[in-house]
Amino acid sequence: MSSIAKTLLLYKTLPGDNPRYDMELLLCELLECQPAYLRTWPETELTVEQLETLHEWLARRIDGEPVAHLIGRQAFWTLDLLVSPDTLIPRQDTEVLVERALALSLPIGTHVLDLGTGTGAIALSLATEKPDWKVFGCDFKASVVELAQKNADKYQLSKVEFFQSDWFEKAAGHTFDLIVSNPPYIAPKDKHLYEGDLCFEANSALVAEDKGLADIRHIVSRAPAYLNDSGWLVLEHGYDQAEAVKRLLIENGFSAVEGCQDLGGNDRISLGQYIR
Secondary structure (H helix, E strand, O other), rough: OEEEEHHHHHHHOOOOOHEEEEEHHHHHHOOOOHHHHHHHHHOOOEEEHHHHHHHHHHHHHHOOOOOHHOOOHHHHHHHEEEEEOOOOOOOOHHHHHHHHHOOOOOOOOEEEEOOOOOOOOOHHHHHOOOOOOEEEEEEEOOHHHHHHHHHHHHHOOOOOOEEEEOHHHHHHHOOOEEEEEEOOOOOOHHHHOOOOHHOOOOOHHHHOOOOOOHHHHHHHHHHHEEEEEEEEEEEEEOOOHHHHHHHHHHHHEEEEEEEEEEOOOEEEEEEEEOOO
16 A cells, blocks of 8 residues: 555656656545645545556556556547547647747638547537637547547537548638647658657658658648638748748738747747738
8 A cells, every 4th residue: 555645655666757746646646636635635545556556557557658648538629539549749838839830810710631640629619719719620530539528528519520631632612710620740751750749640640751750741732722802821830941941831822921929938939821
C-alpha cells in the first residue's frame, strides 16, 4: 500500500518537461478523480491492484510512451479528446490556430473544412465556439475518421461532419469560407522524430517530403479552388517554415498574408485570404 502523497513522489522517475503534471494525470485517471482530490486527500491509500496498474504505466512512460496514449485522451481547448496511436496528439500550441481562426471576420453560417483532422481537435473546438458554423473534417485513414466522430458524439456536436479523404479528394464540388489545417510538416530525417513523444506518434501525421513542405505546398496550391470569395486559409507549420509558407501563399494568389507565434514565441501559424 502507498498513499497518494508518497506515490506522487514517483514523478521524479519520469522523463519529459513536466513530470509532476504527468504523474497527476496518471493518478487522476487511476483514481477517477479531479486533481483537487490529490491535494485534499493525500493520505488516501492506493490498492495493490491500482499500484500494479500505475507501475505498468510508469514503466511505459519511462520508455517514452506519451501519457495521452497511456490514458487514451488529451485535453485541448475546452475539450477532453480521445486519442490513438494513429493520430497526432493535440498540442496546446495548436490552440493558437483556433484562436486566430475565431478572430477572423467570417459570415454567419460559415462553412469550414479541417484538412487532416486527426482527433478532430481543431474542427470540434471551432464548432464548440461557433454553433452556427457548419464544420467538416477529413482524414485519409478510416480509423482516424471514426475516432474524430467519437469525439464529436461525446460532445453532441451533430453539425460537425467527418469523412475519409486524401486532402481535397472527396471535397469536389464543395466550397468553404474557411479552410484550416495542421498538416505533417517535419522533414523525414529531422532529429525531433527520434525524441520524446514523437517516437510513438504516427509518422503519417508528422512527416512530409520537400523539407517538410510537401503537404503544405499541396494544400496552398489547391485551396483556392475550394474557397469562397474572400475565404481564408489558416495553417500550422514548423517553427522555421514561416517565410517559406508565406511565400507559397503569396505565389498562389493569397492576400492579407500574416503569421502568428505559438506559446513559445515561435512563428507557428500562417494565414491568407483569397479574393477572386
